[in-house]
Amino acid sequence: MNVLNVLRVSYRSLGRNKLRSFLTMLGIIIGVAAVIAMLAIGQGASNAVKEQIAGLGTNVVIVFPFASTQGNVRFQAGETSRLTESDAVAIAAQCPAVKYVTPVVRVVTQIIAGTQNWRTSIMGVYPDFEQIRNWPVKSGDYFTSTDERTAAKVCVLGQTVADNLFGPGSIPLGATVQIRNLPFRVVGVLASKGQSSMGQDNDDIVIAPFSTVQQKLAGTIYANMLFASAISSPAVNTAVEEITQFLRIKHNLRSWEANDFTVRTQTEIASTADATTQTMTLLLASVAAISLVVGGIGIMNIMLVSVTERTREIGIRMAVGARGGDVLTQFLIEAVTLSLAGGLIGVILGVLTSRFVSSIQKWPVVISPESVGLAFFFAAIIGIFFGWYPARKAANLNPIEALRYE
């Protein structure tokens, strides 16, 4: 029997059982849709994280005050902090590959303006922060090095903080806000960096002179971390090298002692974060893939029932000259058609779901053609894999026994 005839026979018999055909496809539809949606969401998250990290600035080198733990970067530095402002100052003076350095001290606290209040994190940094992070103000100005020296109570608000304290879109230059009962004058509003992938708002931040935050808000002699920038992109590795060597000497570490700090470049942080989102994407996709396999088992189940139910039909076909191979192909094509049609509907549903999730969650999604192709391909494979056994069973029937089957 030629291909066209097999197709015709298969489609006729699927058409005779439309509802069942659809229900059989449902498993595959859901599986494929889930795989596509999960990959799209995961990919979207990963892209957003990458963007966010790229926003750190390309030449950035970050020094954390704790020993590295196998590639994982902990962003929260606790009381164990060993880095100080003097480290930062010394690095700036001693490391030729380093252009700017600022210590960073962070406090999470309530900030009040009039009747409004908002909980946010206050970062104490040098004015060089602007160059290191490549983060200018939208209006007003950064505080000056004089403010830094005199521990002036001035601050630069992130857009979100300004919005929440003074109303959307406001530019409250010259206004006064209360941080832990101390009045701070607003000298600038940062340019907006927008929402990050994980729902974290980059603009939910207040920047103030390092000395002010350290002395008046944090009350610590340590810095949470250091931000530095290399003189150029190629110099980043040299900068890391210099900072590491220099800090080892400055911290009086013996040659056998491990670093009590960790130096990371933006690229390293990016790859760590990338690995994390990749793991998440993989996890989501494998859960979805399991549902695809379950869908395949559904196909096998229905095809087995169908073979039993249509034993007589198979007998009739064999009696008029159908060979085992003809019957095998017919049932296989039925299974593959179900899974491919299911795959196609699944792709459409998956794309729609991704769009929907992205529209209600403001979560960026990226539907890659590869993921669509992959899901579709797997649907076909599953059709063949799970269709094979029932088809084989049908093909091996003895014609006379099949005819006698009631």
Add this chain to the structure above:
Amino acid sequence: MADPIISVKHIVKIYKMGDVEVHALRGINLDIKQGEFSAIMGASGSGKSTFMNIIGCLDTPSSGEYLLDGVEVAKLNRDELAKLRNRKLGFVFQAFNLLPRTTALENVELPLLYSNNHSSSQRREKAMAALEAVGLADRSGHYSNQLSGGQQQRVAIARSLVNDPVVILADEPTGNLDTRTSVEVIEIFQKLNEKGITVVLVTHEPDIAQFSTRNIVFRDGKVSKIIEVENRKIAAEELPKIPLPMDELES
């Protein structure tokens, strides 16, 4: 006309069911010549269906030789048997065995679908011609379950003859039909037989057997006797003598 188209020697069929062996056929020797119209008779359980299935290449004997149109059937594999069923044989069953939810035309086209050498328009043409031969051209688009028993059996006959077989085998083709419809069906077989197709049919009804040229009687898995029919009846002549059910009621 002298060459046997079907020639079986020492055909034995034993069904094994656990420890019990059922000897359905105990050594059949039989020649059926080209163009013959044979009727197989015999008590229930005497092995008629078993024999038909074997010469219809639907089943294989436990031992023995079978030559069909010069082909040694015993040596063939499953696929070759399928091909033989498709090209040389037409089978008509007591239970009609049409595909459900399928039109008469599609049912008749079925063997052509598996013989691979017809375009879809040729298939249609041949199937329509076969339906015409059984007088059902006007029902070609009806689904099999929309047809009466007699009509279904005629569709089944159309299906058996569509691929120009050399032999048509019919196992109690009139078993489920009333007298008049039976004779109508037999009329079709006689017409086909006139065109040179060898017909073998199984029947329990002596009346029906009278339409054949030769009666082969089975008993306990053996051929007990063969009777040449002397005054063979012709269905076309008998039909006018059979009253329509309606006439019976009215007279």
